[in-house]
Each structure stands twice: as C-alpha cells, then as structure tokens.
Amino acid sequence: MHKQQLIDCHERIKPFIHNTPVLTSRLIDEMAGAHLFFKCENFQRMGAFKMRGAANAIMQLSDEQKKNGVVTHSSGNFAQALSLSAQSLGVKAYIVMPSSAPQVKKDAVKGYGGILIECEPTLAARERESDRIVNEHGATFIHPSNNDHVILGQGTACKELLELYPDLDYVVTPVGGGGLIAGTALAAYYFGNDCKVIGGEPFEVDDAYRSLQSGKIETNTTTNTIADGLKTQLGDRNFPIIQKHVEEIVRVTEEEIIAAMRLIWERLKIVCEPSSAVALAAIFKKKDELSGKKIGVIISGGNVDISALPF
Structure with a gap:
C-alpha cells in the first residue's frame, strides 16, 4: 500500500468522518516524562476510529x-x-x-x-x-481489521495527527486485530519524519507480541482482559505491515490498563474504553526510553459500559 492510496482514502472518507481533536495534559506529560498528544477517536462518529x-x-x-x-x-x-x-x-x-x-x-x-x-x-x-x-x-x-481498505482508513487518524504535529518521534496505539496499528504504521512511514510506531497489548492477549517474536501469526488460548476490543488476532493482510513498520509491541498488565484509563478520565476529562488506555499504559512502561520524546497516542474509542467501570 503506497502513499497516494492513503491520501486518496482520506479525501474519499472526509465527508463521512470527524477530524477528531487532539488533547494534551501537562500533568500526564510530567508523569510520563515526555510530551504526549492524544488523538481522540472517542469523539469519532459511533465513538471509535473504526x-x-x-x-x-x-x-x-x-x-x-x-x-x-x-x-x-x-x-x-x-x-x-x-x-x-x-x-x-x-x-x-x-x-x-x-x-x-x-x-x-x-x-x-x-x-x-x-x-x-x-x-x-x-x-x-x-x-x-x-x-x-x-x-x-x-x-x-468486510473483515473488521484484515482488509486493505479498512487498514488504509484506520491510518487516516495518524495522518491527521501528523498534519498537526509533523515532528512526532513516536505514535502509540493499542493492538487487537491489527488494523489500527498497521494503518498507523503506514501513515507514520509516509507522513512522519522518522516517526516510529509502538503497539500496546495486554499480557492476557499477547498474540501480536508473540507473532513478532515467532514470525508467524499466533493465537490466544485465553482472552481474560478488561480490554474487550483487543481480543481478536492479527491477519495475513496487516501482519506483514506490522512486521515491517512497527518498532515493537509493549505488554501491560490489567492493573496498568485500569490505572491508565482512570488517569485519562480524571486528567483529560474524557470517556475512553479500556482498550484505548493500553496505549498510555505502554508509554509508562517504556518511560526511560521515551524520556523527553514527542509522542502521539491514538485514543481508539469511548464505547464503554459506564455502569461497569473498573474504578
């Protein structure tokens, strides 16, 4: 998939999507020791980047x-x-x-x-x-994540983010079926300035982490995670893109996900689902290596059952 396809895709879908806002928090920056820019796809139509x-x-x-x-x-x-x-x-x-x-x-x-x-x-x-x-x-x-047109569409969130902040060092996304991180990796490669992409994944469903280690698509035997959007596995369309363009996948615990989710609710004053918080949890996990960097974070969605919050 090349640069022009991503540009054409973005032009095509613009009448049907929101160009979502980007939020920052001085307090979260201090905690992370880096400069974070949250691309808020929880404000997208139907509440998610999809x-x-x-x-x-x-x-x-x-x-x-x-x-x-x-x-x-x-x-x-x-x-x-x-x-x-x-x-x-x-x-x-x-x-x-x-x-x-x-x-x-x-x-x-x-x-x-x-x-x-x-x-x-x-x-x-x-x-x-x-x-x-x-x-x-x-x-x-139409597959939710293992489809070229879907992957390109998901990449437009990162493209919009880089149009506002072209000098990001990293963009971090959650990893489930792999559509978002693959699209993000393509956008970072084509529109970033040596911008690297990192994925966040729960330990409980770490198939993408293991897939990058083994070189083939791995599956999960259990899916015991609060990040309900990340229980699916990679596919043959997005896995090669991830292998080529994603720097690494960082695994986080359920406790770390909940703490990050709570922080987003409290400090950014926005509703995000647990899957979205996985990206921020991964940044805290890599704090030493990401110190002082400018980092985009895709808040993937806000469709959460507020009667069953984990905090």
Whole structure:
C-alpha cells in the first residue's frame, strides 16, 4: 500500500468522518516524562476510529456490490461502524453478532440501521453465519481489521495527527486485530519524519507480541482482559505491515490498563474504553526510553459500559 492510496482514502472518507481533536495534559506529560498528544477517536462518529475503515471499505465497492449490501461479524465497535457507514452511504449492512454481546451494542447496531443476526459465541459460528449471508444475499464480506481498505482508513487518524504535529518521534496505539496499528504504521512511514510506531497489548492477549517474536501469526488460548476490543488476532493482510513498520509491541498488565484509563478520565476529562488506555499504559512502561520524546497516542474509542467501570 503506497502513499497516494492513503491520501486518496482520506479525501474519499472526509465527508463521512470527524477530524477528531487532539488533547494534551501537562500533568500526564510530567508523569510520563515526555510530551504526549492524544488523538481522540472517542469523539469519532459511533465513538471509535473504526468508522474510518468501514466507510472506506464500503466506498470502494462497485455499484452492484453496494446494491447487495455488506456483512461482517463483530461483537463491538466494527459492528457499529459498518452499520453507520452503510446507513450514511445508503447500503444494507448485515451484522453477525454473538448472542453473548452486550445488549447496548446490539441496540446500537439496530439504531444505526444494521440488520442484526445473532449466533453462538464462537468464531466458527460467526464465520458460518457470515458465509450464509454472502451466499443467500450476495452481500460482500468486510473483515473488521484484515482488509486493505479498512487498514488504509484506520491510518487516516495518524495522518491527521501528523498534519498537526509533523515532528512526532513516536505514535502509540493499542493492538487487537491489527488494523489500527498497521494503518498507523503506514501513515507514520509516509507522513512522519522518522516517526516510529509502538503497539500496546495486554499480557492476557499477547498474540501480536508473540507473532513478532515467532514470525508467524499466533493465537490466544485465553482472552481474560478488561480490554474487550483487543481480543481478536492479527491477519495475513496487516501482519506483514506490522512486521515491517512497527518498532515493537509493549505488554501491560490489567492493573496498568485500569490505572491508565482512570488517569485519562480524571486528567483529560474524557470517556475512553479500556482498550484505548493500553496505549498510555505502554508509554509508562517504556518511560526511560521515551524520556523527553514527542509522542502521539491514538485514543481508539469511548464505547464503554459506564455502569461497569473498573474504578
């Protein structure tokens, strides 16, 4: 994927997304010993960066494909992103969700006009239902993170950040399915000035960390983390980009994630989900090496159940 594709993608999706604000905190800077610039994708439409990739992926379809609709399987933010993007573009969206997904997320999908199909909470069941919809309705399957158009879309958040602060030394993102960090790494490579990308990942789901060590895509046997958006694994489209352009992946504990999340709520006065706090937790973990650096932080989303906060 080259620079012009990222530029074209950004121009294409601009009418359908927000150019989200960047916040700073002198207190957090003092604690981190560095200068942090928080790109607030919790203020994005539907509350997360995933709106960017979803919009781009749908806009790249042919008229015939648009007529037959799109389908994805997701228990969270991509389900909402694809529903809202499809609604904005006048396309039908079939959303396969595990029956165990939070009711608030199911309601959000319906509220954005998505056609909800529930299934057993296993990956096999999700894929089976998605395949059925592809076969029955001719819908196009769009993967939440392992899709070139989605990856490019997610990279536009970092592109916007670098347009404001072109001299960042690092950009840090959380790592789940790998779409955000892959897109961010491409944007940093093409638009940064020797800007390095670091990923944050919970110890409880450290498949990306292990994948970079082993050179092949690893899986998780357990997903016991508060960072519910990061339970998915890398794919064959984003993993090579991560191998080539990501400096390292830093693992953090559940306690560190919660402490970072609380700090963001208290000091930046914004609602962020646990997955977003993983990036800040990773910066604190690398404090000595990042001392005095200018660091962009992608706050990936703010879709959190406020009746079940960890603090």
